[in-house]
Amino acid sequence: MRYLLRRSAHAAFLLLGVSLLAFAFTVLAPGSYFDEMRLNPQIAPETIVALRSRYELDRPLPVRYVHWVISLAHGDMGFSFAYNTPVAPLLLVRARNTLLLTVTVMLLAWGIALPLGIWSADHLGRLPDRLLSWGTAALLVIPDLVLALGLLVIAVKMGRLPTGGMVSLNFENLSFLGKTRDLLLHMALPVAALVLSVLPLLVRHVRAAVAEVLLAPFLLAAEGHGIPRRTLLYRYALPAAANPLVALFGFSIGTLLSGSLLIEVVMSWPGLGPFLLEAILARDIYVVIGGVLLSTLFLVGGNFLADLLLYWADPRIRTETGA
Amino acid sequence: MTAESHETSEPLVRVENLVKHYSKRKLVGSVEEVRALDGVSFSIFRGTTLAIVGESGSGKSTLAFCLACFEKPTSGNLWFEETSLSGLKEKDRRVIRRQIQLIFQDPANSFNPRWSVLEILTEPLVLQGNLSRDEMHPRAQALLEQVGLSSHLGEKLPSELSGGQRQRLGIARALGLRPKLLILDEALSALDCSVQAQIANLLMELQASLGMTYLFISHDLAMAAHLADEIAVMSRGQIVEQGAPEEILTHPENRITRELLAAVPRLDLSRPPLAES
Amino acid sequence: MRGRRAISGWLVVLVALHACVLFAGFFAPYDPTEQDRGRPYLPPMRLHFLDNRGHFHARPFAYALKLAEGSFDQYEEDTRRALPLKFMVRGANYRLLGLLPSRLHLFGAENERIYLLGSDAYGRDQLSRFLYGGRVSLFAGLLGAGVTVLLGLCVGAAAGYYGGWRDDLLMRLAELFLALPWLYLLFALRAFLPLAVGPLEAFFLIVAVLGAVGWARPARLVRGVVLSAKERDFVRAARGFGATDGYLLRRHILPATSSVLLTQAAILVPQFILAEMTLSFLGLGVPEPVPSWGNLLSSLQQYSVLVSYWWMYLPALIMLPFFLGYLGLGSELQERAEPYKIER
Numbered sequence: 001m002r003y004l005l006r007r008s009a010h011a012a013f014l015l016l017g018v019s020l021l022a023f024a025f026t027v028l029a030p031g032s033y034f035d036e037m038r039l040n041p042q043i044a045p046e047t048i049v050a051l052r053s054r055y056e057l058d059r060p061l062p063v064r065y066v067h068w069v070i071s072l073a074h075g076d077m078g079f080s081f082a083y084n085t086p087v088a089p090l091l092l093v094r095a096r097n098t099l100l101l102t103v104t105v106m107l108l109a110w111g112i113a114l115p116l117g118i119w120s121a122d123h124l125g126r127l128p129d130r131l132l133s134w135g136t137a138a139l140l141v142i143p144d145l146v147l148a149l150g151l152l153v154i155a156v157k158m159g160r161l162p163t164g165g166m167v168s169l170n171f172e173n174l175s176f177l178g179k180t181r182d183l184l185l186h187m188a189l190p191v192a193a194l195v196l197s198v199l200p201l202l203v204r205h206v207r208a209a210v211a212e213v214l215l216a217p218f219l220l221a222a223e224g225h226g227i228p229r230r231t232l233l234y235r236y237a238l239p240a241a242a243n244p245l246v247a248l249f250g251f252s253i254g255t256l257l258s259g260s261l262l263i264e265v266v267m268s269w270p271g272l273g274p275f276l277l278e279a280i281l282a283r284d285i286y287v288v289i290g291g292v293l294l295s296t297l298f299l300v301g302g303n304f305l306a307d308l309l310l311y312w313a314d315p316r317i318r319t320e321t322g323a
Numbered sequence: 324m325t326a327e328s329h330e331t332s333e334p335l336v337r338v339e340n341l342v343k344h345y346s347k348r349k350l351v352g353s354v355e356e357v358r359a360l361d362g363v364s365f366s367i368f369r370g371t372t373l374a375i376v377g378e379s380g381s382g383k384s385t386l387a388f389c390l391a392c393f394e395k396p397t398s399g400n401l402w403f404e405e406t407s408l409s410g411l412k413e414k415d416r417r418v419i420r421r422q423i424q425l426i427f428q429d430p431a432n433s434f435n436p437r438w439s440v441l442e443i444l445t446e447p448l449v450l451q452g453n454l455s456r457d458e459m460h461p462r463a464q465a466l467l468e469q470v471g472l473s474s475h476l477g478e479k480l481p482s483e484l485s486g487g488q489r490q491r492l493g494i495a496r497a498l499g500l501r502p503k504l505l506i507l508d509e510a511l512s513a514l515d516c517s518v519q520a521q522i523a524n525l526l527m528e529l530q531a532s533l534g535m536t537y538l539f540i541s542h543d544l545a546m547a548a549h550l551a552d553e554i555a556v557m558s559r560g561q562i563v564e565q566g567a568p569e570e571i572l573t574h575p576e577n578r579i580t581r582e583l584l585a586a587v588p589r590l591d592l593s594r595p596p597l598a599e600s
Numbered sequence: 601m602r603g604r605r606a607i608s609g610w611l612v613v614l615v616a617l618h619a620c621v622l623f624a625g626f627f628a629p630y631d632p633t634e635q636d637r638g639r640p641y642l643p644p645m646r647l648h649f650l651d652n653r654g655h656f657h658a659r660p661f662a663y664a665l666k667l668a669e670g671s672f673d674q675y676e677e678d679t680r681r682a683l684p685l686k687f688m689v690r691g692a693n694y695r696l697l698g699l700l701p702s703r704l705h706l707f708g709a710e711n712e713r714i715y716l717l718g719s720d721a722y723g724r725d726q727l728s729r730f731l732y733g734g735r736v737s738l739f740a741g742l743l744g745a746g747v748t749v750l751l752g753l754c755v756g757a758a759a760g761y762y763g764g765w766r767d768d769l770l771m772r773l774a775e776l777f778l779a780l781p782w783l784y785l786l787f788a789l790r791a792f793l794p795l796a797v798g799p800l801e802a803f804f805l806i807v808a809v810l811g812a813v814g815w816a817r818p819a820r821l822v823r824g825v826v827l828s829a830k831e832r833d834f835v836r837a838a839r840g841f842g843a844t845d846g847y848l849l850r851r852h853i854l855p856a857t858s859s860v861l862l863t864q865a866a867i868l869v870p871q872f873i874l875a876e877m878t879l880s881f882l883g884l885g886v887p888e889p890v891p892s893w894g895n896l897l898s899s900l901q902q903y904s905v906l907v908s909y910w911w912m913y914l915p916a917l918i919m920l921p922f923f924l925g926y927l928g929l930g931s932e933l934q935e936r937a938e939p940y941k942i943e944r
Contacts, residue, residue, distance in 0.1 A: 013772070014775075014776065014779055017772070017773075017776040018776065018780065021776075022788075025788065025792065137927070140927060141920060141923045141924045141927050142920065142923070143870075143874045143877070143919075143923060144874070144878075145874065145877055145878055145881060145894075145897065145916075146897075146916040146917075146919065146920070149897060149900050149913060149916055150913065150916065152900070152906060153900075153906060153910055153913050156906050156907050157910070163903070163906070164903070250779075254779060254780065254781045254782075255781070257781035257783075257784065258781040258782050258783035258784065259783075261781070261783045261784065261787070262783060262878055262882075265882060265901075266901070276784075276787055277787075277882055277884075279791070280787060280790060280791045280795075280884065281795065281883070281884075283791075283795070285791060285792075288787060288788055288791040289788070291784065291787075292780075292784045292785070292787070292788045295781055295784045296779075296780065296784075299779060299780070299781065303779075391840055392840075393836060393839065393840070417842040417844075418842065420839070420840050420841075420842055421840075421841060421842050423840070424840060425836070425837065425840055427833040427836075427837070429833065432832055432833045432834070433832075433833035433834050433836075433837055434834050435834045435851075435852055437855065446838060446841060447838075447841035450838070450841045450842050450843050450847065451841070451842065496837070500841060
């Protein structure tokens with residue numbers, strides 16, 4: 001239990017840190033942004049007055065921070081100047097789309113990386129392992145942007161897959177099956193691009209972690225006892241290598257969130273990426289801050305999930321007391 | 324160096340009731356106290372050798388670090404030539420430090436691996452700052468000669484030297500500052516037997532020619548008896564027995580001393596077997 | 601570091617590649633901003649040794665392009681007009697390394713412009729734009745990595761050497777920065793900086809933002825090295841000779857961090873090149889008409905370009921050797937630092 005408590009404290013610390021950073025940004029923001037807004041004929045002067053009082057420009061900072069956090073907790077993430085509505089509902093739709101993409105990629109990438117990395121570690125230094133290492137190195141060399149654009153060029157040349165958006169124009173008229181098919185087809189390219197961009201990192205780390213464990217005396221002993229190779233790899237080696245892999249899981253969420261930001265823009269997936277970009281170009285500051293906060297929430301949530309997983313996988317942590 | 328001469332001359336170092344506690348902070352809650360030194364008192368007289376012998380974890384190295392001003396004692400007093408080390412300012416402490424030099428156990432770890440022998444030797448001279456660039460080189464050569472190292476070694480890296488050569492280099496570097504006290508913290512322990520003997524002889528020669536004072540810290544009672552004028556046996560942060568080497572070797576009073584004696588492989592002294600006690 | 605280590609092959613490759621970009625004026629046939637409005641989206645010209653009658657020519661040549669019959673954007677080779685490749689020709693003015701005025705170019709053609717990588721919407725030579733664009737992207741990456749590593753060194757050394765609450769505070773902050781998705785952080789920082797800036801300001805803005813985002817990992821690694829270095833006996837010994845904190849840091853502790861810093865730099869440079877590309881690609885970085893690798897690719901965001909002018913993607917492929925070079929150098933440095941570790 002202590003372990004879970006400690007991890008919760010860590011998650012809370014991350015959220016606190018990011019919220020402080022984001023708050024610092026909002027504090028920096030109003031002064032100049034309200035002034036800029038005055039020049040914007042689309043925003044009524046009353047709105048500006050209301051906003052000024054809502055952001056309590058005359059109150060001391062700690063008070064403003066507490067109030068800001070409370071309003072966050074009530075789902076108030078500020079005001080979008082460009083859309084002239086509150087930020088939260090706008091963001092949530094985009095965040096849902098981003099989540100759909102990233103969760104799919106996460107499952108797929110780990111589902112491929114684990115068996116591939118373990119297999120590679122099992123054949124360490126032999127031809128299949130070397131070929132795989134070359135393959136992952138090659139993928140590692142290709143930057144996300146180049147990879148995504150390349151896939152797009154190929155897809156356009158083949159003309160089989162939709163190359164933008166999330167659904168077809170006639171989506172509403174499709175049957176349930178048709179809708180699913182349409183969505184999956186639209187997801188194919190961004191998912192492929194993201195999986196290919198995180199996969200080499202995952203495979204290489206899984207391989208290294210498992211290979212290190214395979215050299216441990218207790219596994220050599222188990223091998224000597226005549227335990228089948230498959231059981232040895234998946235029931236003995238993999239749980240023993242869980243600790244670094246869970247850390248990698250947390251890290252991969254961060255990488256993936258960044259990657260998806262870019263790939264959503266390139267593949268025009270209506271997630272947080274294009275929305276944030278648009279917001280930056282329109283100087284729609286609360287949208288940006290809200291987006292960053294949401295992404296941190298995903299990250300912290302994902303990390304906590306990983307910690308739960310480790311708690312389940314590693315008996316040492318379950319029995320841990322004190323220190 | 325007989326026992327009578329001690330009484331007439333002033334001690335170089337005087338240690339009174341020295342206490343050093345380390346607090347280990349646990350992640351959750353309580354603070355655990357480790358008593359590394361628990362009321363240690365002794366004196367070292369000029370030109371003599373005091374050996375501190377004890378098993379590992381008995382507080383020997385903490386004592387060395389406190390004397391060399393690397394650690395601040397929790398309580399108790401340290402005098403070096405009538406100067407009390409406890410209430411010293413950082414600047415004065417730096418001056419005192421030069422007169423008390425420490426030779427480390429692991430010679431591989433006590434030199435910057437990227438530096439040449441000459442750079443290593445001149446470092447204390449540079450830091451002392453009272454020699455010009457031109458004077459440093461001959462001084463370094465003289466130091467090498469003093470500890471019996473060839474002057475050709477100047478351009479070598481410490482990793483290219485043998486264990487004995489490295490320990491000689493360590494002594495030469497410490498001598499550069501003309502210290503009054505040399506603390507040898509397990510300085511011979513990492514060496515082969517024959518090399519140990521060579522370095523021990525070197526130390527005795529230096530003591531005879533320069534009038535050096537040594538604090539010899541070791542777990543090896545035989546070597547301590549060979550080198551020292553007086554032996555103090557330490558256990559769990561306290562001195563449990565103290566006396567002249569012959570005394571200690573022939574009539575060990577404390578259980579710890581007897582255990583340490585038993586650990587000595589061959590002792591060509593005629594003494595009754597340990598089993599009788 | 602007594603010159604006993606062989607010079608890395610990757611380093612040689614990287615230096616050669618960077619020289620091409622550094623001397624872009626000489627290697628590029630044209631000025632990157634010079635437009636030829638009549639020839640937008642020209643496909644890459646192929647170099648031939650055999651003409652259409654099968655005769656061999658020792659000097660490679662390209663055929664001029666003409667609009668295909670009945671088309672407004674499809675070009676075909678005009679076999680009546682051969683453009684022999686000339687070497688060491690005089691052409692557009694430029695300043696070598698920004699200093700020496702010169703007109704000498706590695707190659708070019710007479711009478712007509714030669715487009716080995718095709719042209720963009722304004723008829724600008726893509727090859728020239730690639731080489732000049734590399735200056736911005738590569739040096740943003742190099743400078744950004746330099747700033748980051750320096751920042752990491754200062755923070756890590758301070759945390760490791762002084763310890764205590766400073767260490768706690770700095771390392772918590774580093775953890776925060778490490779956990780955050782870097783592109784979000786980049787976006788958030790960029791959102792608060794002015795949008796419409798000149799190319800030079802944009803360049804330094806990017807470098808500063810990159811430095812602000814990336815310092816945490818080198819800082820943590822440096823801290824680790826400093827922590828172990830300050831417990832080494834030779835540092836203790838020097839303290840015994842009367843050394844001050846400044847001396848210990850300068851002479852013993854910071855030199856020990858050099859290999860970590862070098863490795864980190866080699867890993868960071870390609871990441872930062874990519875970051876610059878991403879920002880410029882999205883229109884948040886270096887603005888047109890100054891070329892950078894990012895805005896070179898940004899035309900591919902238009903569907904029509906993607907469908908009809910695939911060669912706009914070619915620069916992306918020519919970038920790959922640069923990334924390969926850095927990856928190779930980085931893993932080699934890492935292997936030197938930890939020779940027995942299983943490579944990741």
